[in-house]
Each structure stands twice: as structure tokens, then as C-alpha cells.
Amino acid sequence: MLGSWEPIVxxxxxxxxxFEWERRRQKAGIKPGEAGTAPVNKYFLSGILRCNKCQRGxxxxxxxxxxGKVVHNYVCPPSERGGCGGTAIAAPTSDAAVExxxxxxxxxxxxxxxxGFNQSAETITALQARLDQELARKSELIHRCSEGPCARPS
Ligand SMILES: [Zn+2]
Structure with missing residues (x-):
């Protein structure tokens, strides 16, 4: 449903x-119907974050x-599901950083x-490239934080 407020995009x-996110999820090896693929879900970075050891989503x-505490993580799936099982990061931290x-x-x-910015196809391609850079930078920071004391980039 479209709201009446001023659109951001x-x-x-x-x-x-x-569409782009769905495409990336599939490219990352996430099959349609696999947990976490719905467009609206708790783990919105499923298939977007990559394992730093095997590159699987x-x-x-x-x-x-x-x-009794419930913990939410992003994990690399076990080898029978195409991953290495070697990476797990806290979902709330990752979600907050990317959000x-x-x-x-x-x-x-x-x-x-x-x-007066024009959202042409070329512009969107340029935006995607910049978003890729942003996400790569963020996930690098997250990995650094998940591996030890969180070092601030100098
Ligand atoms: Zn892995």
C-alpha cells in the first residue's frame, strides 16, 4: 500500500x-523458499552478508x-548446504550497522x-556500485569487531 507521505525513494x-536483493540472494546460493528469503523478514541481510572464508551468503x-536466552546470528551454512560452517556473527549488531x-x-x-537528481538507469548502476562499496566496508568492520576487540578504523 502506498502512503501519502513524501517518498524517500x-x-x-x-x-x-x-529485485536486486533477490538476485543477490540467489547468486549467494540461497534457494527460493529457504529460511530467510522472504522480502520482509527478521534477517534482512540473509544472502547479502558473505562468509569471509568461503564467500557463501x-x-x-x-x-x-x-x-533460555534466544540468540540471533548470521551463520555460514554447513558443508552439506554449500557453506563451510565457519562463520557466525551477531545479527542485531550487523543489522544496526548496515541499517x-x-x-x-x-x-x-x-x-x-x-x-534535481535524475534517477536514470545509469544513475541506478552508479548507486549500486556505491552501495556495494558501503556494504563491503561495513561487513569488513563487522568481521573485525566479531574477531576481537572492536578496533576503530584510523
Ligand atoms: Zn563459510
Missing amino acids: TPKLWSQVQ LVGHRYRRKS EAMSAFLRKQLHASKA
Whole structure:
């Protein structure tokens, strides 16, 4: 349903983004119907984050600790499902970091579109390249944080 508030991105751009994410999930080895592939889900980075050891797309995974606390992670699937099983990162940390990057990115685009920015196909390709860079940078930071004391980039 379309709202009446001022759009941040056009519906056309939004559907292209959705399509792009679905394409990346499939490219990352996530089959349609596999947990975490719905466009709206708790693990919105499933198939977007990559394992730094085998490059397989990480998938959302929840488990309950002995204490009863439920933990949400992105994990590399076991070898029988195409991964190496060697990577797990905390989902809330990853989601927050990427959400922050995304909203900063969208704010910038909103600002640019108000200045008469044209969302042409070429522009969208350029935006995707920049988004790739942003995501790569973020996931590198996340990996660094998940491997030890969180070092700030200098
Ligand atoms: Zn892996």
C-alpha cells in the first residue's frame, strides 16, 4: 500500500532494489523458499552478508542458550548446504550497522534528488556500485569487531 507521505525513494527504484536483493540472494546460493528469503523478514541481510572464508551468503539462524536466552546470528551454512560452517556473527549488531549505513545513504540520495537528481538507469548502476562499496566496508568492520576487540578504523 502506498502512503501519502513524501517518498524517500520512488516506488520504481524500490522495486528495483527488491529485485536486486533477490538476485543477490540467489547468486549467494540461497534457494527460493529457504529460511530467510522472504522480502520482509527478521534477517534482512540473509544472502547479502558473505562468509569471509568461503564467500557463501550467510543465513539467519536463531538458537536458545541453556540460560533460555534466544540468540540471533548470521551463520555460514554447513558443508552439506554449500557453506563451510565457519562463520557466525551477531545479527542485531550487523543489522544496526548496515541499517545505519543504508539510512545515511538514503538521506544523501534524498538530498541529491531534491537538488534535481535524475534517477536514470545509469544513475541506478552508479548507486549500486556505491552501495556495494558501503556494504563491503561495513561487513569488513563487522568481521573485525566479531574477531576481537572492536578496533576503530584510523
Ligand atoms: Zn563459510
